Amino acid sequence: MNIGDVAARSGLPAKTIRYYDDIGLVRPQRDPNGYRAFREQDLHKLAFLGRARGLGFSIEDCRNLLHLYEDETRTSAEVKDIAQHHLDEIDAKIAMLRG
Numbered sequence: 001m002n003i004g005d006v007a008a009r010s011g012l013p014a015k016t017i018r019y020y021d022d023i024g025l026v027r028p029q030r031d032p033n034g035y036r037a038f039r040e041q042d043l044h045k046l047a048f049l050g051r052a053r054g055l056g057f058s059i060e061d062c063r064n065l066l067h068l069y070e071d072e073t074r075t076s077a078e079v080k081d082i083a084q085h086h087l088d089e090i091d092a093k094i095a096m097l098r099g
Helices: 003-010 014-022 040-054 059-070 076-098
Strands: none
Touching (some): 014 040, 059 076
C-alpha cells in the first residue's frame, strides 16, 4: 500500500504517518524508487497509534506499547503497567481540575 491508501484506511493524515516513520514508530518497506510500501501490519500499527494518541498516550508510551506488542516473551503485566500509569495521570488531572 502507498501512503495515501494507508492514510485513508488508518484515518491518519499522511503527514502524521511520515512523522511516525521518521521517528521509528513504524518502519515501512521501501520500493526501489524510495517510496514507502506499507504492509498490513504497518496499517494495524498506525490504526493503533491513532487510537492510542487519541486517548492521550504519549509518543514514548506508544513506542513502549508497540515494542511490547512485538515482543512475544512479554508479560501482560508490562502492558497493564503502562496503561495504569496513564490512567493515574488522567485521575490526577481530573483531581486538579476539580480543585
